[in-house]
Amino acid sequence: MSQTLSLGRVRHGLGPWARIAGLTVCALLTLGPVIWTVATSLRPPAESFDLPPQIIPTDPTAESYREVFDTIDVWLLALNSTLVTGLIAAGQMITAGLAGYAFARLEFRFKRPLFGLVLATMMVPLQVTIVPVFLVLKEMSLTDTLLGLIIPAFPTAFGTFLMRQYFLGMPADLGEAAMLDGAGPWRIFRSVYAPLAAPGLAIVGVLAFNYHWNEFFRPLILEVSSENFTLPLGLVSLQGNLGTGSISVVLAGVVMSMIPAVLVFAVGQRPLREGISSAGVNR
Incomplete structure (x- = not known):
């Protein structure tokens, strides 16, 4: 009996440490490529492919960051991305909110x-849809424009589903009381x-921002200038030639x-976590 109790105490004591070890391994696997990316960006080009690779640069330098500004117009590209991504996030919040409310609270055929x-x-x-979208935008003279990237991205099926679940979890009495008041x-x-x-x-906005900030395929097809x-x-x-x-x-x-993207996610992490938890328990 005493041996059984002691084994139970050992297993109970190892449980938290096993979970911590498992989470640590998962965190290292997730953050490993990010750490290597940051470390390599601080190395001189000659040390980029050293074997074995070194996590901490022996002679860190910011020369690569200066060369980025010399090679491309970072400020213009960042402005375009901010404009496109911000308007898409705002547009998806509006369309998802309206569509989710309609599917959750309104009755229609x-x-x-x-x-x-x-x-x-x-x-x-x-x-599958990029060719029809391109042809429609071409007829509207919106190809090779920022509006051609923004407008087609306003509808969001996932955002509509998420907001519908959110509205379904709210008390119907609130709407009925407002309706009795003539609203x-x-x-x-x-x-x-x-x-x-x-x-x-906020969930819809944060997810839309992070997705479209890193979007490559649609700009590659729709933008020329x-x-x-x-x-x-x-x-x-x-990348240079070839x-x-x-x-x-x-x-x-x-x-x-x-x-x-990291800053937006860090700021919106709390409403993102709370909103997903709330939507997950809704019917």
């Missing part, structure tokens, strides 16, 4: 089939439900492009 159709679009790859559907949404849905809208390039597309110029550029310079540009 073909409501369920339409919502199923919205969810079905999540299974269609972007590569219409738009007033109920704007004055009652939208303020309560702010954490959910270098003055309309976004930051991920402009960083390709750092990819012979310095790896340290390329990774310095990558590190610089990561900073805004």
